[in-house]
Amino acid sequence: MPQTEPTDNRPPRAPIGLLLVPPHTHRPRKHSGATLPDWYGIHPEHVAHLIARYTRDGDTVLDLDAHPTIAAAARHLHRRAAVPHTQREASPELDEPHIAADGLSAGLVVATLPRLDVDSRDTPALSRAIDAWRAHLRPGGYLLTLLTAGPGTGAIGHRSIVIAAARAAGLIYHQHIPALLAPLPEAEPRTGLDAASRPPLLDGKHVRAHRDLLAFASTTPEATDA
DSSP states (O other): OOOOOOOOOSOOOOOBOOBOOOSSOOOOBOTTSOBOOOBTTBOHHHHHHHHHHHOOTTOEEEETTOOHHHHHHHHHTTOEEEOOGGGGGGOTTOSSOOOOOSSSOEEEEEEEESBTTBOTTOHHHHHHHHHHHHTTEEEEEEEEEEEOEETTTEEOOOHHHHHHHHHHTTOEEEEEEEEESSOOOSSOGGGSSSOOOOOOEETTEEOOOEEEEEEEESSSOOSOOO
16 A cells, blocks of 8 residues: 655754863963953853854854954954944954944854843744844854853753744754763763762752753855854
8 A cells, every 4th residue: 555654844953063171271362361261161162163164264253242252263263253332342352343233244143042131031032132133144144042041040941942033033943062061971970880979069950061052044054064
């Protein structure tokens, strides 16, 4: 008898990347000689890797939080570091910042969630914010969101809300990248003879061991999986 193939109308799953904690202790430095800080737990080398993957030479990288490591990595890779007008005074690392405020001009927009001015648990509100960020992207550009923690919110764990809001804003879900905040053990703990140590707790909750990065494309994604 003929068999009918089941119809699956779900969107295709985005590929998953993984950022491990670097095994070395070397840290890039600013022009002043000071070491660059992590980007909310993400090593500066990984920040540069992400920018290199999601942009091309000469692109503008618009960082909504004006983080010095984003600016330094963008300059190092011959990209133009940009911040919103409201963050310009808070960005001394940008010698001559290019403000991407004229529509389709940025190859990459970088944002952390949650934000003080956006309720990231409210899909329509978050979608409106993402739509405003999308307006800064050139065709083929990307939005990279880092899910972290903020005042009064606790750790963000609702990736599905962010993904749904981005899709409602017209973006294509491109990639999920967990970034580890601690090195992996050298051996699988369950294979040892000794009792496995309990994970560290903070206020009775497990300390977060990773952050989630979600990448969204403004048009059909190019081959830039991290």
